[in-house]
Amino acid sequence: MTYDLTVRQGLAWMLFNGYRGPHYELLDELVRRGALTTLCYLSPTGEAPYGGRSNQFHHMEAMIACFCEYQASCYAQKGDDLLAGAFKRQARLCAQATRPWIQDTDNWWHIKNRFDPQAEHGWQDYATVTAYGLLAANLFCVAYLMANDSIEEGATPGDVGGYVFELESDFHRIFATCQGTHLQIDTRGQAGYDATGLGRFHRRNAPTYLGLSSSFVPEPLYKLSDAVPARNIAIGPGWLGQDSKWIHLADCAKLIQSTKVEVITENSSTLEFTVTYELGDGISIREQYALTGGEVVIRATVTPTPEAICVTVPLFETDGRVQSNIEQEDGTIAVVAEEGRYVAEAPLMDLRITDERAANYNGIYRLAIAQQPGGSAQWRLVLDREP
Numbered sequence: 001m002t003y004d005l006t007v008r009q010g011l012a013w014m015l016f017n018g019y020r021g022p023h024y025e026l027l028d029e030l031v032r033r034g035a036l037t038t039l040c041y042l043s044p045t046g047e048a049p050y051g052g053r054s055n056q057f058h059h060m061e062a063m064i065a066c067f068c069e070y071q072a073s074c075y076a077q078k079g080d081d082l083l084a085g086a087f088k089r090q091a092r093l094c095a096q097a098t099r100p101w102i103q104d105t106d107n108w109w110h111i112k113n114r115f116d117p118q119a120e121h122g123w124q125d126y127a128t129v130t131a132y133g134l135l136a137a138n139l140f141c142v143a144y145l146m147a148n149d150s151i152e153e154g155a156t157p158g159d160v161g162g163y164v165f166e167l168e169s170d171f172h173r174i175f176a177t178c179q180g181t182h183l184q185i186d187t188r189g190q191a192g193y194d195a196t197g198l199g200r201f202h203r204r205n206a207p208t209y210l211g212l213s214s215s216f217v218p219e220p221l222y223k224l225s226d227a228v229p230a231r232n233i234a235i236g237p238g239w240l241g242q243d244s245k246w247i248h249l250a251d252c253a254k255l256i257q258s259t260k261v262e263v264i265t266e267n268s269s270t271l272e273f274t275v276t277y278e279l280g281d282g283i284s285i286r287e288q289y290a291l292t293g294g295e296v297v298i299r300a301t302v303t304p305t306p307e308a309i310c311v312t313v314p315l316f317e318t319d320g321r322v323q324s325n326i327e328q329e330d331g332t333i334a335v336v337a338e339e340g341r342y343v344a345e346a347p348l349m350d351l352r353i354t355d356e357r358a359a360n361y362n363g364i365y366r367l368a369i370a371q372q373p374g375g376s377a378q379w380r381l382v383l384d385r386e387p
């Protein structure tokens with residue numbers, strides 16, 4: 001995802017500065033289409049999607065701000081105030097998404113966590129403050145130079161919702177947005193970077209790390225200061241295999257033969273859809289998502305029916321500075337941090353907080369596991385600000 005944005009930002013800057021060579025029409029059209037695609041997959045919080053190398057750094061939002069400012073001016077020149085306003089607002093939302101780590105703090109981080117920089121948590125070897133911090137600063141300046149402040153902001157797709165948006169082929173990702181609430185699902189996780197399944201649950205004005213901003217992988221191709229995961233982890237199901245060992249969907253990237261997305265309900269107040277994974281040997285996993293403002297209800301079914309099914313839900317513990325408060329009562333777990341509240345409910349299952357901890361780019365999480373006999377499970381996740 002990062003390097004797709006990198007190329008399109010560079011092309012937009014070239015076009016803005018007057019390139020009109022033999023490839024102009026093709027590049028102009030590709031940049032236009034890519035920008036429209038980006039509008040549809042962004043989180044309503046303004047954060048860029050997770051996935052692959054170098055994600056969760058602020059230069060990703062800066063790159064999007066660049067080509068959004070460029071597209072806003074392009075559409076304004078065409079007299080299309082609707083899209084000009086959407087791109088203008090999206091550029092600002094992307095810039096604002098970085099403020100908790102850049103402006104609203106007594107320190108400065110170039111990545112979306114607050115660990116001591118000496119820990120290099122979430123960094124690759126090349127992802128230093130001087131490299132990626134300066135890159136973000138440079139790109140925000142480029143966005144400023146391309147901005148036309150006479151354009152009035154309008155609504156973005158993330159403001160309006162609700163819709164399911166699938167990127168097939170090499171991206172293999174699903175995005176769902178409704179009432180300022182957002183999901184990102186990776187249907188074939190990339191080893192070392194991303195797990196298979198639901199890796200993001202956001203709600204506008206709630207801390208993005210709280211519901212989850214990115215998934216977890218063993219042997220990550222980036223540095224972690226603590227709690228390196230023992231397996232791939234996303235919000236999703238596992239089942240008891242024939243050898244009485246748990247198999248988790250998050251670990252199944254190499255086994256997946258095909259996936260299918262079906263939309264059931266798609267409007268501004270409710271979003272309901274299914275994702276079906278075919279693993280071969282007759283094994284399939286069907287997840288049904290019901291997304292409304294601030295909450296999602298997920299039902300998973302494994303075929304053929306296993307002896308037992310489980311659900312993994314990561315619970316935010318710390319981002320290096322912020323510490324959460326985690327409480328459990330009667331099948332419900334609540335996590336509170338920075339005026340945000342995240343609730344996981346599985347009333348028909350045996351829900352418990354384990355001792356297992358796992359880290360991703362954004363912080364360290366404690367894992368909750370819910371189990372029950374059979375091949376179906378249902379759970380509910382709620383994300384909101386504390387009153």
